[in-house]
Amino acid sequence: xxxxxxxxxxxxxxxxxxxxxxxxxxxxxxxxxxxxxxxxxxxxxxxxxxxxxxxxxxxxxxxxxxxxxxxxxxxxxxxxxxxxxxxxxxxxxxxxxxxxxxxxxxxxxxxxxxxxxxxxxxxxxxxxxxxxxxxxxxxxxxxxxxxxxxxxxxxxxxxxxxxxxxxxxxxxxxxxxxxxxxxxxxxxxxxxxxxxxxxxxxxxxxxxxxxxxxxxxxxxxxxxxxxxxxxxxxxxxxxxxxxxxxxxxxxxxxxxxxxxxxxxxxxxxxxxxxxxxxxxxxxxxxxxxxxxxxxxxxxxxxxxxxxxxxxxxxxxxxxxxxxxxxxxxxxxxxxxxxxxxxxxxxxxxxxxxxxxxxxxxxxxxxxxxxxxxxxxxxxxxxxxxxxxxxxxxxxxxxxxxxxxxxxxxxxxxxxxxxxxxxxxxxxxxxxxxxxxxxxxxxxx
Numbered sequence: 330x331x332x333x334x335x336x337x338x339x340x341x342x343x344x345x346x347x348x349x350x351x352x353x354x355x356x357x358x359x360x361x362x363x364x365x366x367x368x369x370x371x372x373x374x375x376x377x378x379x380x381x382x383x384x385x386x387x388x389x390x391x392x393x394x395x396x397x398x399x400x401x402x403x404x405x406x407x408x409x410x411x412x413x414x415x416x417x418x419x420x421x422x423x424x425x426x427x428x429x430x431x432x433x434x435x436x437x438x439x440x441x442x443x444x445x446x447x448x449x450x451x452x453x454x455x456x457x458x459x460x461x462x463x464x465x466x467x468x469x470x471x472x473x474x475x476x477x478x479x480x481x482x483x484x485x486x487x488x489x490x491x492x493x494x495x496x497x498x499x500x501x502x503x504x505x506x507x508x509x510x511x512x513x514x515x516x517x518x519x520x521x522x523x524x525x526x527x528x529x530x531x532x533x534x535x536x537x538x539x540x541x542x543x544x545x546x547x548x549x550x551x552x553x554x555x556x557x558x559x560x561x562x563x564x565x566x567x568x569x570x571x572x573x574x575x576x577x578x579x580x581x582x583x584x585x586x587x588x589x590x591x592x593x594x595x596x597x598x599x600x601x602x603x604x605x606x607x608x609x610x611x612x613x614x615x616x617x618x619x620x621x622x623x624x625x626x627x628x629x630x631x632x633x634x635x636x637x638x639x640x641x642x643x644x645x646x647x648x649x650x651x652x653x654x655x656x657x658x659x660x661x662x663x664x665x666x667x668x669x670x671x672x673x674x675x676x677x678x679x680x681x682x683x684x685x686x687x688x689x690x691x692x693x694x695x696x697x698x699x700x701x702x703x704x705x706x707x708x709x710x711x712x713x714x715x716x717x718x719x720x721x722x723x724x725x726x727x728x729x730x731x732x733x734x735x736x737x738x739x740x741x742x743x744x745x746x747x748x749x750x751x752x753x754x755x756x757x758x759x760x761x762x763x764x765x766x767x768x769x770x771x772x773x
Contacts, residue, residue: 346378347440349379350381350772379437406425414555416558436742443546447542458538459545463580474767505559508559520535520552521535522535609701618690621732626675628678631766633719656709656717657670657671682738725754
C-alpha cells in the first residue's frame with residue numbers, strides 16, 4: 330500500500346497472473362479496493378491459467394465442465410504494486426499467482442511450478458543465480474499480412490537490412506529505448522545492455538543476474554509486457570514471436586545461470602578453465618532433459634521455424650565452451666562468474682516454465698551425479714548429435730512421456746499443458762500463414 334499512497338494519481342489497478350502460455354490474465358479494479366486485494370486476494374477460475382492461445386477453454390478439460398469451473402484464489406506475489414507506464418491513465422499493476430482456497434499452491438500455476446524447483450534448491454542448500462537475454466523485433470504491422478521494419482522516429486526512414494551491433498540502428502529508435510529504460514527503472518526491471526541484432530528491426534536487451542529465480546522470471550515476464558506496451562505508444566509493434574520473418578533469424582530468450590552454495594561460493598567454479606565436476610553434472614542434466622523440455626522452449630507452431638540449422642538457434646543436443654552454435658554454451662568468464670548459458674528457448678516462451686525446466690534439469694543432473702558427454706568443438710550443426718524434436722507434435726509427445734519432466738513439474742501441469750497444446754495444434758492447422766503471424770505477433 331505504500332506505493333499506492335505515494336501515487337495518489339493512480340485510480341485503477343490491473344491484477345494479472347501468467348497462464349501456461351505466459352499470457353497475462355486478469356481484471357481491472359478501482360484503486361479504492363486495494364486493501365481488500367492485499368488481504369483477501371481475488372478469484373479466477375482455475376481454467377483461466379489453462380486457456381489456449383486464443384483465450385478459449387480447453388475442450389474436455391476436467392477443470393471446466395466436469396468440475397463445474399471452480400475458482401482458485403489469486404494472491405499478490407512479492408512484487409507488489411508497480412506502474413504501467415505504457416497506459417495513458419496512471420495505473421498500477423499487481424502481479425498474482427494462484428492457490429487453492431485453503432492456501433495450498435495450485436499445481437497448474439506456472440509461477441508455482443518455478444517456486445517448487447526453487448524449493449528443491451533451497452532444500453539442498455543451493456541458490457540459483459539467473460539472468461535472461463531477450464531478443465525481440467520492432468515491427469510495422471499496420472497492413473494485415475505484411476510485416477516490415479517501422480520507420481525511425483528520428484529520420485522517418487526504414488532500415489531493411491540486418492545491422493548487428495549497430496549504433497545507428499539503436500539511435501534510430503533512441504526515444505523508444507530511452508522511454509523503455511525509464512519504464513524498466515520505474516518497474517524495478519534490471520535492464521542492462523541493449524544491442525541491435527542480426528535481423529532487420531531486431532534487438533536484444535539483457536536483464537541482470539538475480540539470486541532469486543522467481544524474481545528473474547518475474548523480470549522477464551514483466552519486461553515482455555512492458556516492451557510490447559511501450560512500442561504501441563510509438564505506433565508500432567514489439568514482438569517476441571520466435572520467427573516473424575522466414576528469411577531472417579528468429580528471437581531467443583537465452584538464460585544464464587550459476588549456483589551458489591550456502592557460503593555463497595559458485596559450485597560451477599573449481600579454479601580451472603573447464604569448471605567444476607558439478608558444472609558438468611548440471612550440463613548433463615540439461616542435455617538429458619532437452620527432448621522432453623523442447624515443448625517448453627518451443628511452445629508454439631512458429632517456434633519450430635526458428636530451430637533450423639545455421640540460423641543461430643540450436644538443433645542438436647550438445648554443449649561446448651564459448652561456442653554459440655551449441656545448445657548449451659559455457660561462456661568465457663572469470664572463475665567467480667563461471668556459468669551455463671542455455672540457448673534453446675525462443676523469445677515466445679513462458680519465462681516461469683522455462684526457468685523451471687532449465688533449473689530443474691540442472692538439479693536433476695547434480696543430484697544424479699550424471700556425467701556429461703565430451704564438449705564439441707567447431708560448428709555444432711556439422712556434428713552427428715541427437716536432435717531436438719523436429720515438429721510441434723513430436724515435442725508434445727516427448728514432453729508428455731518424459732521422466733525428466735515428471736521430476737520437475739507436477740503431473741497436473743503436465744496434463745494441462747499437453748491438452749492445451751494438442752488443442753492448439755489441431756486448430757492452428759486451419760490458419761493461413763498471415764493469420765498465424767497475426768495471432769502470435771502480440772500474444773507471445
